[in-house]
Amino acid sequence: MYLNMEILDNNLIVKLKGELDHHTSEEVRKKIDKQYNGSSVSNIIMDLNELTFMDSSGIGLIMGRYRNTVDKRGKLIIACENMTIKRILDMSGLLKIIELYPKLDEATNNI
Amino acid sequence: MENNHMKLEFLSKSNNESFSRVVVAAFASQLDPTLEELSDIKTAVSEAVTNAIIHGYEYGEGVIVIESTISGNTIEITVSDSGKGIDNLEEAMEPFFTSKPNLERSGMGFTVMETFMDSLVVESLDGKGTMVKMTKHIKNISDKER
Ligand SMILES: Nc1ncnc2c1ncn2[C@@H]1O[C@H](COP(=O)(O)OP(=O)(O)OP(=O)(O)O)[C@@H](O)[C@H]1O
Ligand SMILES: [Mg+2]
Numbered sequence: 001m002y003l004n005m006e007i008l009d010n011n012l013i014v015k016l017k018g019e020l021d022h023h024t025s026e027e028v029r030k031k032i033d034k035q036y037n038g039s040s041v042s043n044i045i046m047d048l049n050e051l052t053f054m055d056s057s058g059i060g061l062i063m064g065r066y067r068n069t070v071d072k073r074g075k076l077i078i079a080c081e082n083m084t085i086k087r088i089l090d091m092s093g094l095l096k097i098i099e100l101y102p103k104l105d106e107a108t109n110n111i
Numbered sequence: 112m113e114n115n116h117m118k119l120e121f122l123s124k125s126n127n128e129s130f131s132r133v134v135v136a137a138f139a140s141q142l143d144p145t146l147e148e149l150s151d152i153k154t155a156v157s158e159a160v161t162n163a164i165i166h167g168y169e170y171g172e173g174v175i176v177i178e179s180t181i182s183g184n185t186i187e188i189t190v191s192d193s194g195k196g197i198d199n200l201e202e203a204m205e206p207f208f209t210s211k212p213n214l215e216r217s218g219m220g221f222t223v224m225e226t227f228m229d230s231l232v233v234e235s236l237d238g239k240g241t242m243v244k245m246t247k248h249i250k251n252i253s254d255k256e257r
Pocket of ligand 2: 056158161162219220221
């Protein structure tokens, strides 16, 4: 699992690369939270386009980060075009509360 | 496809999640599945194995057994643990039910298995363990648009 984070304006941009499961999600969660809580940004943009695998652990991760952005009066949005991952996001009801764009630049432009 | 069978046994360590789903996917590849069918299988196996690790063996490490049988164009996969078992199976299988919301679990594991596979049967004995049996029919190449 490879994680890349960048702060741009009021947004924390998180790019995830590799396999997101129960084993890898705990470290990802800690790193994102440390960065998000330690800075003044209020939005999170999660780019899932370089994930090669995600199971329901990813839902838990996104849900938890979404709650953190609500607490900071910010927004969380997702960039993803992977069909299998989109099916899981849809199944979980997350897409009713979180906006999804195919590509990162579209997500960044729409936050 | 000739019938085939395999059995895999491993400790309930979280770094075995990736290893075990990849083994099952490699076994399933003899049926010449599409990438989508393969990722469905990987995801379902990952859900069952993760459940065995975080729920079944929450009080200590144990052994997880995966068996898989190919018959015709169907793959059957069972994931078993000898952990704590599930006392209320009906409730456990409901979408969004989780006994561990504090661990950021979403309660979607069984729903994912049900959706990505063709059948799902769960047997559990409180205090004895849990067995998840799933099957998926892999379409013939000629039926597929590749
Ligand atoms: N192998 C198991 N042993 C004991 N309890 C289990 C097992 N598998 C599932 N359960 C119980 O069933 C509940 C629902 O499982 P499910 O996989 O649907 O959700 P979850 O694991 O809680 O969350 P998620 O899979 O979304 O991360 C679990 O919270 C747990 O209480
Ligand atoms: Mg689960």
